[in-house]
Amino acid sequence: MSVLTERRPLGDSAKAWALNAPAITVIALLVAYPIGYSFYVSLQRNNLKRPRAKRFIGFDNYKSLLSDDAFLSALKVSAVFVLVVLGLTVILALILALVLNERFRGRGLLLSLALLPWAMPGVVNGLMWRTIFDAKTGALNGLMMQLGLIDTYQAWLTSATGAFLFTALAQVWNTLPFSVIILLAGLSTIPSELYDAATVDRAGAFRRFTQVTVPWLLHPLLIVLILETMNAFRAFDTIYVLTGGGPGDATTTIALLDVQTVLTFTDFGLGSAYAWVITAITLIISVGYIGLLYRKGNFEV
Amino acid sequence: MSTLVQVPLRYRIPWKKIALYVLAIAFGLYLVLPFYWIVAMSFMHEADAIAVPPNWVPVNPTLENYLGFVNPNAAQELVGGRAVSETPYSLRNSLIVASATAVLNLALATFAAYSFSRLKFRGSQVLLVLYLLTRMVPGIAIIIPFYLLMRQFGLLDTYLALILSYTTFALPITIWILKDFFRSVPRELEEAARVDRCGWFRTMWSVFLPVAAPGLVAAAVFAFMTAWNEFMFALFLTSTKAAKTIPVVAANFATDFNTQFTVMAAAGVLAVVPPLVLALLFQRKLVQGMAAGSVKG
Numbered sequence: 001m002s003v004l005t006e007r008r009p010l011g012d013s014a015k016a017w018a019l020n021a022p023a024i025t026v027i028a029l030l031v032a033y034p035i036g037y038s039f040y041v042s043l044q045r046n047n048l049k050r051p052r053a054k055r056f057i058g059f060d061n062y063k064s065l066l067s068d069d070a071f072l073s074a075l076k077v078s079a080v081f082v083l084v085v086l087g088l089t090v091i092l093a094l095i096l097a098l099v100l101n102e103r104f105r106g107r108g109l110l111l112s113l114a115l116l117p118w119a120m121p122g123v124v125n126g127l128m129w130r131t132i133f134d135a136k137t138g139a140l141n142g143l144m145m146q147l148g149l150i151d152t153y154q155a156w157l158t159s160a161t162g163a164f165l166f167t168a169l170a171q172v173w174n175t176l177p178f179s180v181i182i183l184l185a186g187l188s189t190i191p192s193e194l195y196d197a198a199t200v201d202r203a204g205a206f207r208r209f210t211q212v213t214v215p216w217l218l219h220p221l222l223i224v225l226i227l228e229t230m231n232a233f234r235a236f237d238t239i240y241v242l243t244g245g246g247p248g249d250a251t252t253t254i255a256l257l258d259v260q261t262v263l264t265f266t267d268f269g270l271g272s273a274y275a276w277v278i279t280a281i282t283l284i285i286s287v288g289y290i291g292l293l294y295r296k297g298n299f300e301v
Numbered sequence: 302m303s304t305l306v307q308v309p310l311r312y313r314i315p316w317k318k319i320a321l322y323v324l325a326i327a328f329g330l331y332l333v334l335p336f337y338w339i340v341a342m343s344f345m346h347e348a349d350a351i352a353v354p355p356n357w358v359p360v361n362p363t364l365e366n367y368l369g370f371v372n373p374n375a376a377q378e379l380v381g382g383r384a385v386s387e388t389p390y391s392l393r394n395s396l397i398v399a400s401a402t403a404v405l406n407l408a409l410a411t412f413a414a415y416s417f418s419r420l421k422f423r424g425s426q427v428l429l430v431l432y433l434l435t436r437m438v439p440g441i442a443i444i445i446p447f448y449l450l451m452r453q454f455g456l457l458d459t460y461l462a463l464i465l466s467y468t469t470f471a472l473p474i475t476i477w478i479l480k481d482f483f484r485s486v487p488r489e490l491e492e493a494a495r496v497d498r499c500g501w502f503r504t505m506w507s508v509f510l511p512v513a514a515p516g517l518v519a520a521a522v523f524a525f526m527t528a529w530n531e532f533m534f535a536l537f538l539t540s541t542k543a544a545k546t547i548p549v550v551a552a553n554f555a556t557d558f559n560t561q562f563t564v565m566a567a568a569g570v571l572a573v574v575p576p577l578v579l580a581l582l583f584q585r586k587l588v589q590g591m592a593a594g595s596v597k598g
Contacts, residue, residue, distance in 0.1 A: 016422035019412040023432075023472060026409060030469040031435050034446035041445060099324050110325055112581060113332040115588075119580040120336070121530035123548040124569040127555040128339045131562050139338045142355035153353070173335065181588055205317075234439050237532040237548070241555040258441050259533065262448075272445050279442040286437035290430055 035279070042272035049266050061273035071274065073249050074257040077164070078233060081253055084168040085175070085232040090224060092172065093179035098213075100180070101187040118177035122237025129170035130242055133157055160250035163243050167251045171238050175231055179224045186220030187213070219292070226289040230282060254278055336573075343367070343567035350563045366567035380561050383542075384553040388568055390542040391550040395529055396575075398460055398546060402467040402528035403521040406475045409468070410520065414479030415505070419488075429480075436473035440533055443469075448537050462538045463546065467531060471524040478523060478590040482516025519586035526576045547572045 045057050065071050100111055117125070132139045135155035144150045157163045190213065198208045236255040239245065245252035245260070252260075254274065262271035342350045343366055344359040369377040370388045377385045413432075417425060447466060448457075456462040490512060494504040510517065532548040539545045551572050554565035580587060 012420040013422040016416035016420040016425065019416040019420075020428060023409045023413040023476065024428075026468060026472065027432075027435050030447075030465055031438060031443060034443040034450065035438065037446035037449075038442060041449070095324065096328050099321060099328065102321055104318075104321055104325060106325060106329075110329055110332075111588075112584060113329055115580045115584060116332055116336055116577065119526065119576040120573050121532065121548050121551075121576070123532050123551045123555075124572050127551060127565055127569050128335055130555055131342060131566060132335060132338060134562075137351035137353065137355070137562070139355055142353065146354060173331075185588075230437065234441065236441075240532075241552050244556065255439075255441055259536075262445060263537065268445055268449070275439075275442045275445060278439050282437060282439050282442075286434060289437070290433060293433075294430075 038272045038275055041268055042276050044269045046269035046272075047265070047267050057269075061270050062276075064270070065273060065277065070249065070252075070257060071254075074252050074254045077249070077251065078253040078255075081164070081168060081171075081235065081251075082229055082232040084165070085171050085235070086225065086228055088168065088172045089175055089179055089228050089232075090221070093176055093183055093224065094217075094221075096176070096180050097183035097187055100184050114177045114180055116177075117174050118181075120174060122174060123241050125170060125174045126238040126241025129166070129173075129238070133166050133170075133242075157243060158247060160247060163247055163250050167239055167242055170242055171232065171235055174238060175228060178231075179228055182220050182224050182227075183217065186217050190216045222292055223289070226285055226292070230285055230289075233282065233285075234278070339566040339569050342563055343570045345563055347561050347563045350566075366561075366563045367571075369564060370567070370571075377561070377564055379559060380554065380557065380564050384550050384557070384568070385564060387542045387545060387550050387553075388547070388571070391545050391547045392571060394460070394539075394542075394544055395546040395548075395572075398463045398467065398544075399525045399528040399575075401460065401464045402471060403524040405464060405468050406471045406524040407517060407521055410472060410475035410479050411510070411517070413476045414483055415509075417476070417480040418483035418486075419491075429477075432473040432476050435469070436477075440470070444534060444537055447534070451538060457538060458540050458544045460544055463528075463535060463544065466534045466538070467524075467528040470531070471527045474527070475520045475524055478520045479513075479516055481590070482519070483513055485516075486512050515586055516590075519583055519590050522579050522583050522587065523590065526579060529576050 042061055043056060043058055044054060045060075046054050096114065100107060100114070120128075131137075133156045135141070135153060135158065138153075138156070140156065141150070141153040145153065155162075156166050194212045194216075195208060198212050203211065234255050235253060236259065239251055239253060239256055240259070243251045245256045249257075255278065258271055258274040258278065261267050261274060341357070341359055344362045344364070345356065346361060346363055346365070349356050349360055365374075369385055373385045416422070417429060443466075447462075451457050451462045486509065490508050491504050494508045499508070529546075530548065531546075532552065535546045535549045536552070539549060547568075551565075551568050554560050554568055
């Protein structure tokens with residue numbers, strides 16, 4: 001009896017949950033609740049401009065997606081955008097990380113420069129590349145002309161393919177540093193003995209790369225792949241400013257389409273259905289990411 | 302003379318070194334030139350900036366693009382709607398919103414992160430995964446209900462709406478970064494304080510937090526940058542100079558047909574300077590945090 005009534009300090013568990021309570025409350029109110037609410041809205045006909053027509057329509061918004069050309073096109077644009085951005089980012093990031101992993105004069109400067117695109121807001125990234133890609137006065141035109149690569153100024157952003165590729169390039173510049181940092185962190189954990197052993201075995205530079213570096217980098221590389229997939233899939237700021245989704249719908253990604261649907265057409269029901277498709281796809285990717293971290297044992301507390 | 306004797310008979314061209322420097326220079330140019338271009342343009346007169354062939358350096362450097370934000374001339378006033386005159390307000394708004402987000406985040410995240418770094422408790426792993434999952438939720442998924450809620454509470458076009466939404470973005474990251482930093486603080490310090498009969502809050506405030514200060518600063522910088530750079534929520538939630546943040550105003554320059562590249566470039570530069578300065582000042586800690594938590598998803 002006396003043991004129970006004795007005043008004891010709180011157990012670790014109770015204390016821990018008490019410490020987490022404020023954060024959990026905020027997240028429950030501002031993330032969990034809105035997500036649930038968004039699903040509810042996605043089951044409605046809900047256009048802010050036609051409040052009288054608002055009513056529950058079940059899964060009609062979702063059903064309409066299957067024959068929604070704008071949606072299907074945006075999904076395709078997003079998928080190709082992810083592939084192009086991901087491919088370029090991983091290749092460039094890997095090379096830059098390998099360079100930064102060496103010792104040379106100016107390494108510190110290059111590392112600082114690599115943080116520049118990371119610090120840049122997506123909107124500024126977009127307007128910066130707009131001035132560079134501009135058809136009449138752009139720096140890219142000027143540079144290529146002076147190098148003798150083109151005879152006349154080109155309108156890079158007017159063809160569908162051109163706009164798509166140059167938007168992808170602008171996006172790559174912005175997201176590159178993040179991948180570089182993760183890969184560089186991975187590279188710096190490779191024990192130098194492994195390279196020494198490989199050298200003793202008379203392995204050339206290429207074999208050292210494929211047999212020591214690549215296997216060791218597999219994990220950080222997977223993290224980069226997953227996080228950059230997610231980034232590219234949600235890409236919005238740069239595209240909004242650079243092309244606004246055009247020409248036509250050549251650069252209208254799913255995120256852009258969703259914002260247009262809600263902001264311009266105030267169709268909150270359909271917009272919510274789009275958002276839920278995006279969430280579902282993102283969720284699948286995140287489960288992969290978390291599974292990966294889990295296997296590495298990042299979650300021990 | 303003696304060094305000459307030691308030169309090997311067969312001189313090898315240091316291909317590896319050459320390749321390394323070529324790549325380093327190429328990447329350096331790739332990273333810096335685009336930014337250099339808008340910085341250079343922001344100090345040019347419009348006529349020089351749109352000249353063909355381009356002026357790679359400002360020939361008649363001018364501050365008129367920056368001064369225009371304070372005191373716009375007739376031509377500048379028309380650029381990007383009211384974007385020129387809104388720029389100073391938006392910088393102030395961004396500063397307030399980003400600072401408040403950083404502070405609110407630290408207050409909420411410190412407690413949570415401490416629990417993961419010091420206490421063994423049931424459900425800790427699940428909770429950590431849950432925080433991470435929150436981070437993975439795309440902004441677009443919550444923006445519609447968020448907008449409707451803020452509208453209902455009359456919070457559209459206010460700082461509070463932005464601060465609340467940015468806190469949800471930054472909180473999971475902040476917790477993850479802090480938990481890693483906190484783990485590196487030696488436990489002996491707190492035990493010593495406990496022997497001195499300091500209470501838990503006292504121990505936290507005067508022993509633990511000062512030692513963990515570098516981590517706290519890094520986490521605050523992350524939160525500040527997240528809030529400063531965010532665009533989509535600001536686009537939905539703000540509409541006037543009372544709350545518009547700098548990305549929203551900068552986007553107005555870009556989407557306007559009558560834009561002046563020089564003024565747009567100057568606004569862009571102003572928007573980059575705060576996060577860039579922070580990134581360079583706290584480079585080491587930020588890189589450490591980014592790598593440790595793989596956090597900026």
